[in-house]
Amino acid sequence: MTYSVAVSGASGYAGGEILRILAAHPDVEIRTVTAHSNAGQPLIQHQPHLRSLAHLTLSETSPEVLAGHDIVFLALPHGQSGQYTDALGDTPLVIDAGADHRLTTEADWDRFYGGDFHEPWAYGVPELPVAGAKQRERLVGASRIAAPGCNASTVSLSLAPGVAAGVIDSADIVTVLAVGPSGAGKSLKTNLLASEVLGTANPYAVGGTHRHIPEIAQALRGAGAEGKIGISFTPVLVPMARGILATSTAPIAPGATDEQIRAAWETAYGDETFVQLLPAGQFPRTADVVGANTALMGLAIDRDANRVIVVTAVDNLVKGTAGAAVQSMNIALGLAEGTALSVNGVAP
Ligand SMILES: NC(=O)c1ccc[n+]([C@@H]2O[C@H](COP(=O)([O-])OP(=O)(O)OC[C@H]3O[C@@H](n4cnc5c(N)ncnc54)[C@H](OP(=O)(O)O)[C@@H]3O)[C@@H](O)[C@H]2O)c1
Numbered sequence: 001m002t003y004s005v006a007v008s009g010a011s012g013y014a015g016g017e018i019l020r021i022l023a024a025h026p027d028v029e030i031r032t033v034t035a036h037s038n039a040g041q042p043l044i045q046h047q048p049h050l051r052s053l054a055h056l057t058l059s060e061t062s063p064e065v066l067a068g069h070d071i072v073f074l075a076l077p078h079g080q081s082g083q084y085t086d087a088l089g090d091t092p093l094v095i096d097a098g099a100d101h102r103l104t105t106e107a108d109w110d111r112f113y114g115g116d117f118h119e120p121w122a123y124g125v126p127e128l129p130v131a132g133a134k135q136r137e138r139l140v141g142a143s144r145i146a147a148p149g150c151n152a153s154t155v156s157l158s159l160a161p162g163v164a165a166g167v168i169d170s171a172d173i174v175t176v177l178a179v180g181p182s183g184a185g186k187s188l189k190t191n192l193l194a195s196e197v198l199g200t201a202n203p204y205a206v207g208g209t210h211r212h213i214p215e216i217a218q219a220l221r222g223a224g225a226e227g228k229i230g231i232s233f234t235p236v237l238v239p240m241a242r243g244i245l246a247t248s249t250a251p252i253a254p255g256a257t258d259e260q261i262r263a264a265w266e267t268a269y270g271d272e273t274f275v276q277l278l279p280a281g282q283f284p285r286t287a288d289v290v291g292a293n294t295a296l297m298g299l300a301i302d303r304d305a306n307r308v309i310v311v312t313a314v315d316n317l318v319k320g321t322a323g324a325a326v327q328s329m330n331i332a333l334g335l336a337e338g339t340a341l342s343v344n345g346v347a348p
Helices: 014-020 081-085 106-114 150-165 213-221 258-269 320-332
Strands: 003-007 028-035 058-060 071-072 093-095 145-146 173-179 231-237 244-251 275-277 295-302 309-312
Touching: 003 014, 003 081, 014 028, 014 320, 028 093, 058 275, 071 081, 106 213, 145 320, 150 173, 150 213, 150 231, 150 258, 150 295, 150 309, 150 320, 213 231, 258 275, 258 295, 309 320
Parallel strands: 003 028, 003 071, 028 058, 071 093, 093 145, 173 231, 275 295
Antiparallel strands: 173 244, 244 309, 295 309
16 A cells, blocks of 8 residues: 655755655555645755655645645744644654644643643654553554654653662763754744854753653653652753754662663664664764664763763654654554654765
């Protein structure tokens, strides 16, 4: 069977990456691409790297245009998806790259986003440990999927195995992330001009204000964290187009041995294709995962500081968004999970 697909936000970064991956997918036909201010223009004008899709024209984003497909991807600014998802009741599978359907509590939505709260959907991070299982089990047959926030899924994947195994204390998590500007989207913003980004590292959303904090807490609670979850989260914008390097640390739980700690991550990810733990003493670089659907992880145990340190590299547009979305789509439809996705990056 060939599934018909519509991708909204197709002129943007996340929509463009969804299209790049789907263009190599044997089971889908990309029938419709939509945009907002750029509707009416050829897709190739905005995504000149997508040569095989040069025949497509950007349509207006409207419920009528998106309806009638087997699968709809929404890659819109947060707060915009809800109005379309309400109108896509007959669409068999809808996958939202935005935040609108990620959070399970209205209080978190109100505090970090604001505007209308929409129901939570199945969270699109298949490898995430949840209550003795993996999130992928909840994606089988799903009809509504919320793809993750790129920073959130990177940190959640980094720490969930330790939380699930009870070898770290989730009340005192500290995470600092080097992030590339594509994570903020393609629309023009002064702070993302080359002159503001090149040759400098710029911290932002410092001090508990970043929108991905409740998403991480939610994932860690799902992995088994009990009681208070404390997350000090500091992203730093660095001059690389794509990529996240998240350094996440947490106190070692009383009594946990080095063997138990490393075993927690080895057990969680030993059989995974797209989340890989490096051998002891090795740590990833963002350059190793550019274009790949891979989260690459290194683990250290610092007994002097009494903390576990996990360094994880992802491509924010692949494993952080579009790759996670397509992987989740594959699972939902019963296709081979890795269809159209690569563990290999592009180097140098
Ligand atoms: N970038 C990432 O690394 C990343 C990672 C995870 C999740 N996400 C999520 O993915 C979504 C898209 O992000 P992005 O980075 O791709 O942003 P982007 O590059 O700015 O693209 C936004 C897209 O949405 C369209 N759009 C803007 N306003 C709209 C409206 N009112 N109604 C309908 N369409 C509208 C734009 O169309 P025009 O170009 O025609 O204006 C464009 O196609 C966001 O919710 C973001 O949080 C992004």
